[in-house]
Amino acid sequence: MGLLSPADQDKLRDAFSEMTSRVKIVFFTQTLGCETCLQTRQIIDELPVLTDQVSIEEVNLVLDADKAKAFGVDRVPALAIVGVDAQGDESDSRIRFVGTPAGYEFISLVQAILLVGGREGTLTPENRAKLEAVTEPITIQVYTTPT
Amino acid sequence: MAFASPQITALAVEATEYPDLARKYRVTGVPKSIVNDAVEIMGALPQDMFVEQALSALDPSPQ
Numbered sequence: 005m006g007l008l009s010p011a012d013q014d015k016l017r018d019a020f021s022e023m024t025s026r027v028k029i030v031f032f033t034q035t036l037g038c039e040t041c042l043q044t045r046q047i048i049d050e051l052p053v054l055t056d057q058v059s060i061e062e063v064n065l066v067l068d069a070d071k072a073k074a075f076g077v078d079r080v081p082a083l084a085i086v087g088v089d090a091q092g093d094e095s096d097s098r099i100r101f102v103g104t105p106a107g108y109e110f111i112s113l114v115q116a117i118l119l120v121g122g123r124e125g126t127l128t129p130e131n132r133a134k135l136e137a138v139t140e141p142i143t144i145q146v147y148t149t150p151t
Numbered sequence: 152m153a154f155a156s157p158q159i160t161a162l163a164v165e166a167t168e169y170p171d172l173a174r175k176y177r178v179t180g181v182p183k184s185i186v187n188d189a190v191e192i193m194g195a196l197p198q199d200m201f202v203e204q205a206l207s208a209l210d211p212s213p214q
Contacts, residue, residue: 040168101162142187147183149167
């Protein structure tokens with residue numbers, strides 16, 4: 005039995021049907037010492053069931069340390085949202101989720117997937133221009149709780 | 152914002168799972184945003200204000 009109600013599944017299915025490109029969720033996990041990794045996997049496993057535009061790649065933090073480092077991930081569970089174009093080329097969106105994407109964060113995860121999958125963003129043209137002009141690295145951490 | 156610029160990385164961090172980070176950044180209410188470990192933004196701000204405050208992290212002048 006899934007975690008999502010049939011009504012929520014339908015809503016997500018509808019939203020995902022508008023995606024114009026594929027998205028891969030890179031799921032960083034480890035075998036031991038991660039109490040919430042299984043729960044996170046169960047949550048994200050709900051998504052590829054609803055659309056073939058979303059896939060999951062699992063990366064072990066310890067065994068695939070180089071890949072984790074390449075994504076700047078040092079804690080698990082963590083998710084990286086990666087766009088995949090028609091040729092199969094991947095593009096890191098630089099959007100990360102650290103910790104279980106439960107509650108309101110699940111909504112944020114879905115919105116991130118839809119954004120990377122082709123939905124128009126909500127940035128104003130002015131703000132988009134300011135951000136595109138940035139020439140130094142910026143890391144924004146947004147702390148949330150599930151409720 | 153991250154999607155708009157190759158220079159920007161955005162992390163949504165679940166505070167209850169990482170109490171060490173919550174303590175480090177003095178997260179006593181959510182949402183709380185930390186930009187480049189330098190600028191703290193409390194709450195959910197309107198887009199223009201959030202962008203302005205986030206970009207102030209690149210401002211070399213004293214806050």
